[in-house]
Amino acid sequence: MRWRALLAVAIGNxxxxxxxxxxxxxxxxxxxxALVLFVGLGLGIGDAxxxxxxxxxxxxxxxxxAVSLGGLLGGGRLDEGARARLAALxxxxxxxxxxxxxxxxxxxxxxxxxxxxxxxxMTLQIPVVGIDPDMVARDVGxxxxxxxxQGGGPxxxxxxRRLLEIYDKTIAxxxxxxxxxxxxxxxxxxxxxxxxxxxxxxxxxxxVVAARIRLAGLSDRVPLYAVAVPLDTVRRLHxxxxxxxxxxxxxxxxxxxxxxxxxxxxxxxxxxxxVDESVRATAERVGTVVTITTGALAxxxxxxxxxxxxxIARSRAASVAVxxxxxxxxxxxxxxxxxxxxxxxxxxxxxxxxxxxxxxGVGRALxxxxxxxxxxxxxxxxxxxxxxxxxxxxxxxxxxxxxxxxAxxxxxxPAQAAARIDPARSLS
Amino acid sequence: MISAAxxxxxxxxxxxxxPVLRGVDLEVAxxxxxxxVGGSGSGKSTLLGVVxxxxxxxxxxxxxxxxxxRSLGPAARAALRSRRIGFVFQSxxxxxxxxALENVMLPGLLRRGxxxxxxxxxxxxxxxxxxxxxxxxxxxxxARLSGGERQRVAIARAILARPAVLLADEPTGHLDxxxxxxxxxxxxxxxxxxxxxxxxxxxxRVSSAAGRVLTLRDGRLG
Numbered sequence: 080m081r082w083r084a085l086l087a088v089a090i091g092n093x094x095x096x097x098x099x100x101x102x103x104x105x106x107x108x109x110x111x112x113a114l115v116l117f118v119g120l121g122l123g124i125g126d127a128x129x130x131x132x133x134x135x136x137x138x139x140x141x142x143x144x145a146v147s148l149g150g151l152l153g154g155g156r157l158d159e160g161a162r163a164r165l166a167a168l169x170x171x172x173x174x175x176x177x178x179x180x181x182x183x184x185x186x187x188x189x190x191x192x193x194x195x196x197x198x199x200x201m202t203l204q205i206p207v208v209g210i211d212p213d214m215v216a217r218d219v220g221x222x223x224x225x226x227x228x229q230g231g232g233p234x235x236x237x238x239x240r241r242l243l244e245i246y247d248k249t250i251a252x253x254x255x256x257x258x259x260x261x262x263x264x265x266x267x268x269x270x271x272x273x274x275x276x277x278x279x280x281x282x283x284x285x286x287v288v289a290a291r292i293r294l295a296g297l298s299d300r301v302p303l304y305a306v307a308v309p310l311d312t313v314r315r316l317h318x319x320x321x322x323x324x325x326x327x328x329x330x331x332x333x334x335x336x337x338x339x340x341x342x343x344x345x346x347x348x349x350x351x352x353x354v355d356e357s358v359r360a361t362a363e364r365v366g367t368v369v370t371i372t373t374g375a376l377a378x379x380x381x382x383x384x385x386x387x388x389x390x391i392a393r394s395r396a397a398s399v400a401v402x403x404x405x406x407x408x409x410x411x412x413x414x415x416x417x418x419x420x421x422x423x424x425x426x427x428x429x430x431x432x433x434x435x436x437x438x439x440g441v442g443r444a445l446x447x448x449x450x451x452x453x454x455x456x457x458x459x460x461x462x463x464x465x466x467x468x469x470x471x472x473x474x475x476x477x478x479x480x481x482x483x484x485x486a487x488x489x490x491x492x493p494a495q496a497a498a499r500i501d502p503a504r505s506l507s
Numbered sequence: 508m509i510s511a512a513x514x515x516x517x518x519x520x521x522x523x524x525x526p527v528l529r530g531v532d533l534e535v536a537x538x539x540x541x542x543x544v545g546g547s548g549s550g551k552s553t554l555l556g557v558v559x560x561x562x563x564x565x566x567x568x569x570x571x572x573x574x575x576x577r578s579l580g581p582a583a584r585a586a587l588r589s590r591r592i593g594f595v596f597q598s599x600x601x602x603x604x605x606x607a608l609e610n611v612m613l614p615g616l617l618r619r620g621x622x623x624x625x626x627x628x629x630x631x632x633x634x635x636x637x638x639x640x641x642x643x644x645x646x647x648x649x650a651r652l653s654g655g656e657r658q659r660v661a662i663a664r665a666i667l668a669r670p671a672v673l674l675a676d677e678p679t680g681h682l683d684x685x686x687x688x689x690x691x692x693x694x695x696x697x698x699x700x701x702x703x704x705x706x707x708x709x710x711x712r713v714s715s716a717a718g719r720v721l722t723l724r725d726g727r728l729g
Contacts (some may be wrong), residue, residue: 083625084616091604408600411561412664413589413617415582503556506596506676 107434115442121373134362170339209313388489407505427490435482508703529726542717593665608645655686
């Protein structure tokens with residue numbers, strides 16, 4: 080009952096000073112809107128950056144030594160023994176080998192159903208790399224198993240997720256052909272290929288075999304420049320074309336945690352192998368940019384929240400100064416000093432919560448308007464996001480909490496001043 | 508109901524201590540209407556603040572409605588004010604944002620302990636508004652009431668909890684003669700019903716209605 084009475088008094092006070100309440104609510108709304116807008120923008124940019132530069136900061140690419148005496152003498156080779164030693168390093172969760180196919184592969188025809196996206200008469204030379212199927216297991220579904228068909232069917236392939244985007248936004252316009260149909264599910268698409276055929280004169284194999292490749296999935300873990308097939312398929316084709324085992328071109332190590340990466344990289348170098356840190360460096364750079372961007376925007380929102388708190392502090396202090404007699408009366412009627420404080424804090428909480436809810440809505444609306452404006456202003460480019468904002472469910476709640484929290488902080492001093500009012504002297 | 512012995516109270520004016528009450532002794536029994544008169548600045552309101560449990564900076568002993576004020580903590584003093592003491596002030600002191608009925612209900616809403624259902628509290632508030640002749644003004648905010656009506660709302664608020672002690676500070680100061688007389692009649696009626704009524708005033712029309720009149724001069728009651 081007492082809380083209802085205090086709430087009634089607080090609401091009554093706000094109603095009796097609508098101008099001040101509106102100013103407080105507006106200040107809170109600005110802080111909340113800024114948080115929703117800026118953090119939403121930071122998260123959106125982060126998401127766009129991660130899609131543009133997909134990189135796992137737990138990956139370490141290990142290559143053969145660039146120059147080494149061991150290499151000249153046949154040592155330092157990146158073979159299965161080396162892969163096993165790399166896999167046994169502390170902090171390594173998996174070691175996935177890659178092997179480049181030494182046999183040329185060319186595609187004389189487009190995938191079935193995508194004829195319009197293929198320039199007439201074009202033959203496409205396809206670089207092929209064999210990978211450990213475990214490396215892309217998380218990205219490949221069950222519809223097209225990613226395993227060597229042993230010559231009994233289409234060869235499953237995995238493409239870089241980014242390749243489709245680049246094809247659609249850059250390659251297709253350059254070729255003057257339509258992009259991929261909207262909503263296309265490419266998994267399962269098949270394309271005829273000629274194994275052993277090269278578009279470079281004189282470089283084709285004596286034996287050219289017609290085959291088919293079938294898309295098993297898309298993954299950020301395969302190279303942008305090549306078609307990935309199962310490692311066993313590469314080994315089988317090397318045997319078919321009597322190629323000497325070239326060893327692995329690369330072994331990708333998966334660290335248990337990002338923190339394990341530096342120690343793993345150091346151990347790999349001690350083993351005499353080279354470490355390609357470009358992937359991890361990209362991941363770190365993207366992560367840093369995203370963190371700084373989001374942090375700066377969130378900091379700006381918190382700054383606006385602090386300014387809102389100052390505005391509310393001034394407004395509530397002025398209100399307390401005007402209502403000193405009424406506050407003294409509450410004490411005379413049985414309110415404790417704590418309850419007097421509570422009335423002032425309730426006023427701040429009510430007005431800031433209302434402002435916070437409104438501000439969260441305004442922030443969201445501004446984001447929608449921003450997206451519309453950017454969509455019109457920016458040209459189409461690879462990885463252009465549909466939205467530059469991300470709004471997780473917690474964000475509006477956090478915005479209201481920021482508004483309410485900053486208002487409560489701002490109202491602390493006025494509440495304390497209200498509690499210090501001496502009823503005996505104020506009411507006489 | 509009210510028992511004060513050797514009450515002293517002084518205030519600081521810079522470094523100088525100004526004594527206002529210099530050893531006040533006061534007894535007001537249940538059913539008694541007592542007026543304290545004195546010139547402006549004589550300490551009448553200060554005395555009311557002390558016996559109303561609003562002021563803790565006094566010396567001496569004060570017992571109100573059986574409670575020794577010095578032994579009470581802030582929450583207990585607040586509870587005593589809400590349950591046993593009613594206040595009426597010269598400037599009415601209504602909450603401007605609340606309608607008359609909710610102003611009257613406010614002490615009941617702020618009351619601690621056993622909770623009275625809101626409907627019952629509202630019914631009692633309507634009843635006391637009827638008693639002071641303002642049954643039709645319950646929804647009016649203070650700004651829309653005349654001075655006499657505001658004071659009657661303040662009296663209704665003071666008597667809602669059927670207080671054992673009613674303290675009034677210049678209750679007719681801002682009222683015309685007819686309204687003032689009505690207020691004095693209400694105080695006398697409350698005293699007859701058993702309340703200890705202490706009125707500080709400088710108006711003769713109030714003191715002439717009191718059972719006893721005490722004069723506060725030089726910080727002492729005589």
